[in-house]
Amino acid sequence: MAFVSRLLGRREPLATPGQHLQQSELRPSLPRAGRAGRPTFGSASLPPAKQQTLREVFTPTRPQRSARRLVGRQPELIRIFRAIAVDRAHVVLYGERGRGKTSLVNLVAAAARSSGYMVGRFACSFDSTFDDIVRGLACDLPASFLAVPAITDGAGEGCEAGLPIGKLQPRDIAALPGRLTGRHLLLIIDEFDRVEDPATRTRFADTIKLVSDRGAAVSFVIVGVSDSLEELLGRHPSIQRNILGMPLPLLTDAEIEEILGEGGREANIEFPRPMRAVIVSLARGMPYIAQLLGLHAAAEAAARGATVIGNQDLYAAIKRAVDEADPRLTVLYERLTKRGRDAAMRDALYGIAAGEQDKFARFVVNDQGGVLRAAGFRISQAQWEQILELGAVRPCLSAGPGAYTFADPMLPHYVLMREALEG
Ligand SMILES: Nc1ncnc2c1ncn2[C@@H]1O[C@H](COP(=O)(O)OP(=O)(O)OP(=O)(O)O)[C@@H](O)[C@H]1O
Ligand SMILES: [Mg+2]
Structure with missing residues (x-):
């Protein structure tokens, strides 16, 4: 419950409480060992034809070319x-x-x-x-x-x-x-x-x-x-x-769900509602994230011969997205959180990444009576200064005073995915 409800943050729960995943449920047993004893992800053992199909359906590395797969x-x-x-x-x-x-x-x-x-x-x-x-x-x-x-x-x-x-x-x-x-x-x-x-x-x-x-x-x-x-x-x-x-605004949550629903139908792989809810909460309207996690999760499921995405598939998909993220994001996150030891900073970053944002991924920072809030999340002055100093966020001058956004648009998703794995 903690994993999904935390990920879903302040939103309407998309699944009934009984359907929520336990974080421990999402964490799979150890990845399968490859021939050389190194862990491999399921997709490595996918037949080329299936890989090809999935890459046509979920396209994190390519813009959409036709109206058929373009959502919204x-x-x-x-x-x-x-x-x-x-x-x-x-x-x-x-x-x-x-x-x-x-x-x-x-x-x-x-x-x-x-x-x-x-x-x-x-x-x-x-x-x-x-x-x-x-x-x-x-x-x-x-x-x-x-x-x-x-x-x-x-x-x-x-x-x-x-x-x-x-x-x-x-x-x-x-x-x-x-x-x-x-x-x-x-x-x-x-x-x-x-x-x-x-x-x-x-x-x-x-x-x-x-x-x-x-x-x-x-x-x-x-x-x-x-x-x-x-x-x-x-x-x-x-x-x-x-x-x-x-x-160009972000997509809506319903449109992100549609990417998964339609893609799943085309690839003959089902994304159950709680899995979609997790991906929606990690994507926050960003189509690239939906395409990326959709592809990795579907490949994991297909590799074990399943037609329904399971917890372990989604966990492996998030892990792969984190492992393959731009190293600059990893370096920045490690610096900000002192290699994960600064739990308060981790919470602050998570609070902002999962907090209130407008349809252009901008959030407001305000100081009311000495209480500082970023994206609705209470943070300390020292934390905010450090976030600014390390260049994790930047002001959006065109949106007025107090409006900020993450300097790298992938950073909030990286923060959410790291917390999904480790939180
Ligand atoms: N409306 C949509 N429906 C489904 N997938 C989409 C949609 N829009 C974008 N995508 C997917 O999101 C990702 C990014 O899309 P695209 O390359 O068009 O973005 P961009 O704004 O041009 O990015 P960049 O600024 O890096 O050039 C791609 O994986 C693409 O397939
Ligand atoms: Mg482009």
Whole structure:
């Protein structure tokens, strides 16, 4: 009971008390020994075909590609489409890592293509320049869209020949649709936060202004990790009205359950309600965590020939997620908790990770009459200072004073999973 009820924290219990797991129930007997005497997880002995199926169903390492497996996001999809098709606006989609931005724009791209848009996409890297990005977008457009003879002789892939040689200008993008056969061009730029050069970002803002002023048949969807539109694109008051800024929220608990329910049905593995409740409480709306634990737990169950996820499968899945977590998370957690010996700090981190948060994973820190609370959890001044000093959280200035979030979006999940195993 302690394990699941603690994990479920302040939420409505998803299982009746009798159904709650004992922590000791979740902890399996020792992992099976491998051939070399080393412990192995069940998935190691899965037949390749089954592994393949599970990896198609649960996709922690890949964005969703089709509507079939994408849970929720209908309101966002409708808003993006309305902005592009009706308002002739551009869209800036931003949010934390792993929240589902690329999955959503995959859907936008597919829907736009089937509505007759010409869609070009590009994912930026830290050193991408304006020219790299624009040429990358043009290369991604099938050459069959080229309406007029190439400006340059036979050069380039896709529709790159529709661009002039030499340094590109915003007006070259505004002119591009006139050299193509389709009605409207949709250009999707992902990972825009990675672009280090501020001048490159500013040139895209200039481009958006120019294509809007000229009424050119080009729309941009710019995607990146950020807390705000301004942080991603820079501050350009003159283009505000041409842009829909869309922060991407976490999924709801019901949607996280749906990932498990639907995935389980497709893989022919059942996630009983208490197991789903635990994963929901660890994921806290983050689709990546649901995909990761769903995959590991299903692989464990399949490896022992079971079609129902058991306690030992979920325990092994959480353990594997913790063992394979980014080593920086482990180092930070060990430093904060003095290698787990600081029980009060462990409680504080757990209290914040499981505490009250909004749909963007932000929590409030306030001091009422000398009593400090973070995410509704009472902590000491010294603890808060240490959490700040070690960079575990950061302020969310765009959300107002007192709003914070975990600096690494995976940290709260890591804290919850560590406590699930050791608490
Ligand atoms: N709506 C959804 N339904 C089911 N799974 C989803 C959904 N959105 C995202 N996922 C899953 O969550 C994980 C992260 O998704 P995605 O790569 O789209 O996020 P992202 O915001 O683009 O991340 P990053 O900032 O790292 O690029 C992937 O495993 C993906 O399959
Ligand atoms: Mg992405």
